[in-house]
Amino acid sequence: MTRTIILFGTESGNAEMVAEDLASELGGDPIAVVADMTDFDIADFTPTDAYIVVCSTHGDGELPSGARPLFDALQEAQPSLAGIRYSIFGLGDRSYETYSHGSEIIDEQLRSLGAERVGVYGRHDASDGSLPNDDALEWMRAVFIPA
Amino acid sequence: MDSSALPSDLPTIAIVGSGPSGCYTAQFLRKQWQGSEIVIFDRLDVPYGLVRYGVAPDHPGTKAVTKQFDRLFEQAGVRFAGRTLIGSAASRGDFTLDQLRAAFDIVVLATGLHADRSLSSPLAVVPGSDLPGVYGAGRLTRLINGHPDETVDGVRLGERVVIVGHGNVALDLLRLFLTAPEQLRELGIADDVVRAITAGPARQIDIVGRSQPETAKFDPAMLRELGKLAGIRFVSDAAPADLADITSSADSTSSADSTSSADSPNNAASPNNAASPNNAASPNNAASPNNAASANATRRDAVDALVAGSDPLATRTVRFRFGWVPDEITEHDQALHLTFRAAPATPDSDGSHGSDSTDSTDSTDGTDGTLSIAADAVCTAIGFTEHADAPLRRAHHESAEHLDLDRGVLGDGLYCVGWLRRGPRGTIPENRVDARMVANCIIADHTARLPHGTKPGYAVLARAADTTTLHHLIEELS
Ligand SMILES: Cc1cc2nc3c(=O)[nH]c(=O)nc-3n(C[C@H](O)[C@H](O)[C@H](O)COP(=O)(O)OP(=O)(O)OC[C@H]3O[C@@H](n4cnc5c(N)ncnc54)[C@H](O)[C@@H]3O)c2cc1C
Numbered sequence A: 001m002t003r004t005i006i007l008f009g010t011e012s013g014n015a016e017m018v019a020e021d022l023a024s025e026l027g028g029d030p031i032a033v034v035a036d037m038t039d040f041d042i043a044d045f046t047p048t049d050a051y052i053v054v055c056s057t058h059g060d061g062e063l064p065s066g067a068r069p070l071f072d073a074l075q076e077a078q079p080s081l082a083g084i085r086y087s088i089f090g091l092g093d094r095s096y097e098t099y100s101h102g103s104e105i106i107d108e109q110l111r112s113l114g115a116e117r118v119g120v121y122g123r124h125d126a127s128d129g130s131l132p133n134d135d136a137l138e139w140m141r142a143v144f145i146p147a
Numbered sequence B: 001m002d003s004s005a006l007p008s009d010l011p012t013i014a015i016v017g018s019g020p021s022g023c024y025t026a027q028f029l030r031k032q033w034q035g036s037e038i039v040i041f042d043r044l045d046v047p048y049g050l051v052r053y054g055v056a057p058d059h060p061g062t063k064a065v066t067k068q069f070d071r072l073f074e075q076a077g078v079r080f081a082g083r084t085l086i087g088s089a090a091s092r093g094d095f096t097l098d099q100l101r102a103a104f105d106i107v108v109l110a111t112g113l114h115a116d117r118s119l120s121s122p123l124a125v126v127p128g129s130d131l132p133g134v135y136g137a138g139r140l141t142r143l144i145n146g147h148p149d150e151t152v153d154g155v156r157l158g159e160r161v162v163i164v165g166h167g168n169v170a171l172d173l174l175r176l177f178l179t180a181p182e183q184l185r186e187l188g189i190a191d192d193v194v195r196a197i198t199a200g201p202a203r204q205i206d207i208v209g210r211s212q213p214e215t216a217k218f219d220p221a222m223l224r225e226l227g228k229l230a231g232i233r234f235v236s237d238a239a240p241a242d243l244a245d246i247t248s249s250a251d252s253t254s255s256a257d258s259t260s261s262a263d264s265p266n267n268a269a270s271p272n273n274a275a276s277p278n279n280a281a282s283p284n285n286a287a288s289p290n291n292a293a294s295a296n297a298t299r300r301d302a303v304d305a306l307v308a309g310s311d312p313l314a315t316r317t318v319r320f321r322f323g324w325v326p327d328e329i330t331e332h333d334q335a336l337h338l339t340f341r342a343a344p345a346t347p348d349s350d351g352s353h354g355s356d357s358t359d360s361t362d363s364t365d366g367t368d369g370t371l372s373i374a375a376d377a378v379c380t381a382i383g384f385t386e387h388a389d390a391p392l393r394r395a396h397h398e399s400a401e402h403l404d405l406d407r408g409v410l411g412d413g414l415y416c417v418g419w420l421r422r423g424p425r426g427t428i429p430e431n432r433v434d435a436r437m438v439a440n441c442i443i444a445d446h447t448a449r450l451p452h453g454t455k456p457g458y459a460v461l462a463r464a465a466d467t468t469t470l471h472h473l474i475e476e477l478s
C-alpha cells in the first residue's frame, strides 16, 4: 500500500500541529502517517511512500532542534535517497532575514542525497501572528498529489 | 502509540498552571488519551503564564505560541479553569491539592517559579538591595505586561539606571527602557507604566554582570537586536576579541576573523549562507554543545560589533560592564550608590578590564578592583526562585517513597514539569522537551497500573466547591 509519510521538524510545536492537520486531511492512519524527525529511522525511507516535509526555522536561520537528529543521521550515513519523492512546506517568519532557512537546510540535504522534490515549495510567514495550519492545508490541496 | 484504550480506561487529568509547560503537557497527554478529561487550572483569569506576563511585548513572534494553545482548549475534553488557586492548605486555595488528587487520576504541577532572586554576593544578600528604587526584573516585566498583581506605585526610573545581570531578561529590560514612549504605548503597555519607565528618560544605563562576554548568559541575537536602535552609544569594558584571543591563538587576527565570519549578522543574513555546501554541514554551529567555544566567541564578537557599530556622538549611553560582583547599595544625596568588586578570574576569563577610557560621569572604574556607580534606579535581573509563601511549594509534596525528579515524579499519580521541576532556566521550547519527557513517564506509569482510570474528575470537584468558586468556573467554562 502506498502511504504518505508526513515528517515534521519543530522547535515549539507548530510544525507538528501542521503535520497532524495534513495527515487527517489525507484520511489519517494508515494512509497518512505523522513522523517526528527526532525519532525517524533513516532506514525507513521507502520509494513507494510519498513524503511531505514540514520544518520550521529557529535561532538565526537554523534547523529547529527537533529536526537535528534526522539531519545528523543523514549527514553521518550519507544514504542514497534516489527514488524518494517529497514535497516541502517551510515555517518561518519574514521579520528574520533568514526567512524559512531551516526547511531549506533539510531540502538541500535531501536533494544532495538523490531525493526528488515535487510540487511548489510551500512556506508560511508567522510575522503577522497567524498559525500556519490553514496555509499548509491550502498548499497541500493545490500541489500535493498522494503517490 | 496505543490509542485503542476504551473510554472507561481513560484517566482523568488535572494540570495546575497554564504556562507553556502545563499546556505542552496537556498536548502530549491528549495525543495519547484522546477524549480523556484534562482540566488546566490557573489562579489567574487568563492562561499562558510567563508567555503572557514575562515575554517582552515587542516579541510578538515568541508570544504567538499561545495560538497553538488556544487550539488545545478548543479540543473536546480539554478545559481551562481560570481564577482557581490550588493550595496546600484549605485556607490557601479554591481547592486543595488533596482535593484535586482525590478527584483526578493524574495531577501535574506546572506552577513555575516567580520570585525575583535577590542580589547576593558570594556570602550574603547584598546590603541595600531592598532600598526603594531597586526593582526586580520579574516585577518590572509583569508590570510591563499588565499582570493583575502588580501596581506601578513607587516605580519610577530616572536618567541614570543600572541593570544588574547579563541574561536575556536583562536585555529585554534594556531594550524596552531605550524604546520611545509612543512605541511602548503602541505595544499595548499601559500609560502610567510607560510614564514610569521613561520618566528620566534614561540617558545613561550601566548593565553589569559577573561574567566575561564568552560566558555571559545572553543570546548574541539579542545584542544584534539592540544594534538596530538609533541614537544610542554602546560602550563595553571587556577587552575586544582580538586582544582576548592572543593567549589562545598563535594568529589572533585570523582567528577572530574566522569566528566572526561564521555567524556575524551580515553573513547570517545572506540568503545563500545556510544552503551553501560548507555551511549545510553544520548549520547549528553556534547552538550545538560541541561548538560551545565558537558560541562563546560569537558572544564576544556580538559585543564588539554592537560597540563598533554604535553612534559615538549619541547622547544616550549604554555601558556594558563585565566581570563585576555587587557588594552593596547605599542611598545618599538623593541617589543610589552601587559598589561592585572584580569577579575572581576564571580559567576562561582573565579578569582584566579593558580600557573603558570614556568620559565617565557618575562612575569610577577603580584600579583597585572596585566599581562605583551612582544611579536613580536599579533593576536586578539575576534570575528567579520559589516564593517563600507560594501556595504550593514543591518540597511539601515530595513523597519519600515515589520521588523521582528526573522523571518528574513527586508522588503516586503526582508529577511536576517545567520551571517547577528543572529550576528557573530555559526557553519556551525547552519546556516542550520537558513536557514530552514527563508525559511519557506519566503514560508509562499509568499503563503499568491497574485498574486504569477510576477517579471521577472535574464534576465531583465542582460539586464540592463553594458557590462562588463554582460560579467562576462555570463562567470560565461556558
Ligand atoms: C521576564 C521573562 C521573559 C522571558 N522571555 C522569554 C522569551 O522571550 N523566549 C522564551 O523562549 N522564553 C522566555 N522566558 C522563559 C519562559 O517564560 C519560561 O521558560 C516558561 O514560561 C516556563 O514555563 P512554566 O509553565 O514552567 O511556568 P510559567 O510560565 O510561570 O506558568 C506557571 C503558571 O502557573 C500559575 N500558577 C502558579 N501557582 C499556582 C497555583 N497555586 N494555583 C493555580 N495556578 C498557579 C501561574 O499563574 C502561571 O500561569 C522568559 C521568562 C521571563 C521570566
Ligand SMILES: Cc1cc2nc3c(=O)[nH]c(=O)nc-3n(C[C@H](O)[C@H](O)[C@H](O)COP(=O)(O)O)c2cc1C
Pocket: A009, A010, A011, A012, A013, A014, A015, A016, A055, A056, A057, A058, A059, A060, A061, A062, A064, A091, A092, A093, A094, A096, A097, A098, A099, A100, A101, A126, A132, B061, B062
Ligand atoms: C527564537 C525564535 C527564532 C526564530 N528564528 C527564525 C529565523 O531565523 N527565520 C525564520 O524564518 N523564522 C524564525 N522564527 C519563526 C519560526 O520559524 C516560526 O514561528 C514557526 O512557526 C515556528 O514553528 P515550530 O513551532 O514548529 O518550531 C523564529 C522564532 C523564534 C521564536
